[in-house]
Amino acid sequence: MDRKALRSALRGRRRALSEFQQKQAAVGVLKQLKQLPEFSRSQKLAVYLANDGEISPECIVRHAWNEGKSCYLPVLDNHDKTKMHFQRYTSETVLLPNRFNIPEPILDLSLCIPATELDLVLMPLTAFDVSGGRLGMGGGFYDRAFSFVKTATKPVLMGLAHECQKIESVPMADWDVLISGVVTEDKAYKALKQLPK
Numbered sequence: 001m002d003r004k005a006l007r008s009a010l011r012g013r014r015r016a017l018s019e020f021q022q023k024q025a026a027v028g029v030l031k032q033l034k035q036l037p038e039f040s041r042s043q044k045l046a047v048y049l050a051n052d053g054e055i056s057p058e059c060i061v062r063h064a065w066n067e068g069k070s071c072y073l074p075v076l077d078n079h080d081k082t083k084m085h086f087q088r089y090t091s092e093t094v095l096l097p098n099r100f101n102i103p104e105p106i107l108d109l110s111l112c113i114p115a116t117e118l119d120l121v122l123m124p125l126t127a128f129d130v131s132g133g134r135l136g137m138g139g140g141f142y143d144r145a146f147s148f149v150k151t152a153t154k155p156v157l158m159g160l161a162h163e164c165q166k167i168e169s170v171p172m173a174d175w176d177v178l179i180s181g182v183v184t185e186d187k188a189y190k191a192l193k194q195l196p197k
């Protein structure tokens, strides 16, 4: 299957989950993530607001806030249609739907930090494999924002997904950034074949 067909099939799978399954998954993914030192160590954490059946980081965000960690949300740039920023997210943040109808903070550059300052990025995805392959929504936003990670030690890139989004092998493109692992409601997959960070 090509990337477009895969994306569409896997989006269907995650959208088919019931509200109950989504709630359970949001609880499970926090339980799994809490066991990882990459999470315990992180102070600045990029998250997202679940859309289109994505596994929800809401329990992770609440836990992170309680632990005194700072959370950041992706916010699309007002002019450059290929760019996104990471803006501080607190319980006070006002959210408005962006052009994809995903809620996001109103862009305020003074509340944004460079991607290089994040410790851990929890990335949404449509499909993943156990070797660090990731397929997103097709905008290339995450691939562009974190292309520097190939030569850097920070941040750690980790996908969040439902088990039903795991496939044998994601067909990768040149620009795709490998991720260090994926956390699902059931387990944490650490990608092998990558240099230790």
Ligand SMILES: Nc1nc2c(c(=O)[nH]1)N(C=O)[C@@H](CNc1ccc(C(=O)N[C@@H](CCC(=O)O)C(=O)O)cc1)CN2
Pocket: 048, 049, 050, 051, 054, 074, 075, 084, 099, 100, 102, 124, 125, 136, 137, 138, 139, 140, 141, 142
């Ligand atoms: N929750 C969440 N937030 C996110 C992302 C994400 O994947 N998940 N993004 C990760 O990149 C960015 C937004 N990227 C997106 C790219 C494409 C589509 C999308 O729905 N595309 C439609 C057609 C879009 C259109 O109306 O033109 C589609 O494919 O059907 C959505 C988000 C930033 N915020």
Ligand SMILES: Nc1ncnc2c1ncn2[C@@H]1O[C@H](COP(=O)(O)OP(=O)(O)OP(=O)(O)O)[C@@H](O)[C@H]1O
Pocket: 003, 134, 135, 136, 137, 138, 139, 140, 141, 142, 143, 144, 147, 173, 175, 176
């Ligand atoms: N580092 C990059 N520099 C320039 N263009 C890029 C880069 N990364 C991706 N792109 C462009 O973005 C487009 C979409 O890429 P791709 O299909 O891999 O997105 P995705 O991984 O599904 O989405 P996302 O990264 O937003 O979750 C590609 O056509 C590619 O040309």
